[in-house]
Amino acid sequence: MPTLTTPYERAMSFIQATFDRLKLTPKERDFLNTPQRILNHTVKFKRDNGKEMELPGYRVQYNNARGPYKGGIRYHQAADLEEVKALAALMAVKTAVVNIPFGGAKGGIQVNPKELSRGELERMSRAYIRLIADSIGPDTDVPAPDVNTNPQIMAWMRDEYEKVKGVYAPAVITGKPLSYGGSLGRDKATARGGFLLLEELAKVEAIDLNEVRVAVQGFGNAGSEMAMFMHNAGAQVVAVSDSHGGIYCKNGLDPIRIHKYKLKTGSVQGQYCEGSVCDLERLKLDETEVISNEELLEIDCDVLIPAALDNVITEKNAKDVKAKTILELANGPVSPEADKILEKKGVIVVPDVLANAGGVTVSYFEWAQGRAGNQWTAERVDLELKRIMLQAFDDVRTEAKRKDLSYREAAFNIAIQRIVDAMRVRGWVS
């Protein structure tokens, strides 16, 4: 297989392999091979020094056969059109795997947000929403946070949308603060969803979580919560990392303490945390060594949880991965080439489109609460999340067993079949 160089090529390689397994018609393949709509804008806003800044800003609406487009908005230097298209396609697959009534979309601004002040961030976020306001809405396209965006930014965006359109629209965006239409349980939803899957996997594979050693790459929203869930369940978290690097302790780390430290040292400058997990001296951790992010992926552990960037496990390092299970909390962390190598080695990969779907599932609950004008209890959110995640896991496991497929292949089969079924009954393809 030639090396797939862009995120979109990598995502489409998983999708196109599914077309063959499901024997889709040329018309169905054509439809699913490209996004339905690409919004390609220049986001203009004033810097604090009075100068105007112009940045590329995208919203890719991939497929809405099963419901309104749904997907986060990412602020990152690498968020170009290829990346946003890939993430949008994966969102369409993800909402279908967990069977919630949404399609798939993604947004992004190509920017290093850490270089912006809070005021600049707000002006940029509002400018972006003004550009796409006519193309989003509770019935059409419902954005959410992603890398480097957070509840505060969602609040600015909802506020701007409501101003521009002259409407009250709590369901236009999810991931909002609790004080402005957010849902209980959204902050931990992605990690909780992943954890529920690992618990279930441990049950069916007869693994004792108390004997499991875990490494987590990325100690942000998803990764830090996941490390704490595993720690609280009795697993040993032996390594964690962030963009500054990682730490390893063969006797296990205390992710709760590391999290507290990050919160304490994190500055709110521009909304982002600045304390790092590898600040050993200030963390005062014994028997702990500093490792690189690359070393973390090859560490001796049972479960590896990439929760930072895409394409970190490739054909170059897949053979050196020692974990027996990989839970993809990040989107696209394993390349298609690496996926094949891992499968040959017998590594169980719980794919992103299932593993991190807890976030979009609770986003769906938030959207439903916004539309109904009510507020669910935390218990109801957790219960419904568990029901949906375990049903999705059962669907994927059953398909994998029935057709002798990997979990990734099975998840893509189920999702693409559900999307195509909706396209067929709607008369979009025949």
Ligand code: NAD
């Ligand atoms: P985040 O911004 O809160 O955290 C990202 C973490 O990754 C930070 O700790 C950062 O320091 C670290 N990081 C950045 N560059 C790194 C590098 N080179 N090596 C190692 N670590 C690095 O983001 P998040 O919301 O936790 O999202 C992380 C991943 O999970 C992304 O791929 C995102 O798309 C995916 N995801 C998140 C959610 C969610 O609800 N948060 C839902 C679905 C998928």
